[in-house]
Amino acid sequence: MVAKTNKIIIIKIMDDILKFLIKYCSALYKEFGFCFTASEVSKSFGDAGLILTNNEVGAKFLRDRGDLFLDFQNRQDCKRWFSLDVIKPAITGEHSFHGKLTDQNGVFLERNMKAIVDLFSNAKYETTRELLIKLEREKGKKMFSK
Numbered sequence: 001m002v003a004k005t006n007k008i009i010i011i012k013i014m015d016d017i018l019k020f021l022i023k024y025c026s027a028l029y030k031e032f033g034f035c036f037t038a039s040e041v042s043k044s045f046g047d048a049g050l051i052l053t054n055n056e057v058g059a060k061f062l063r064d065r066g067d068l069f070l071d072f073q074n075r076q077d078c079k080r081w082f083s084l085d086v087i088k089p090a091i092t093g094e095h096s097f098h099g100k101l102t103d104q105n106g107v108f109l110e111r112n113m114k115a116i117v118d119l120f121s122n123a124k125y126e127t128t129r130e131l132l133i134k135l136e137r138e139k140g141k142k143m144f145s146k
């Protein structure tokens with residue numbers, strides 16, 4: 001019975017990611033040519049990850065302690081991922097840093113996926129990287145100045 005219960009929990013963990021992906025981010029594979037390239041579920045911690053990529057950009061969905069997050073990368077800078085909480089201000093100009101995948105952030109992603117993928121394209125990545133690093137510093141200052 002324990003093995004069956006663990007299997008159900010593992011399936012639910014990945015289902016959370018897939019449901020969000022289908023509801024808000026299906027443009028990744030429908031419009032921008034992303035393919036599923038990696039997935040992982042931690043049986044002991046209840047965390048999961050799913051990576052989709054196209055030729056230039058990677059998207060990494062994470063479930064950590066029950067919350068969902070999304071990071072993006074330019075594939076030429078393969079060790080560097082940027083979280084939604086700094087990507088969103090880069091697009092909106094609003095400097096509120098909220099990276100959890102809520103319905104509100106889902107709607108943002110749905111409406112702005114083209115702009116996000118474009119930010120991480122090879123043609124724009126150097127400028128994007130500089131901006132996102134600056135926003136990460138700003139986020140850090142906000143978090144630790146309270």
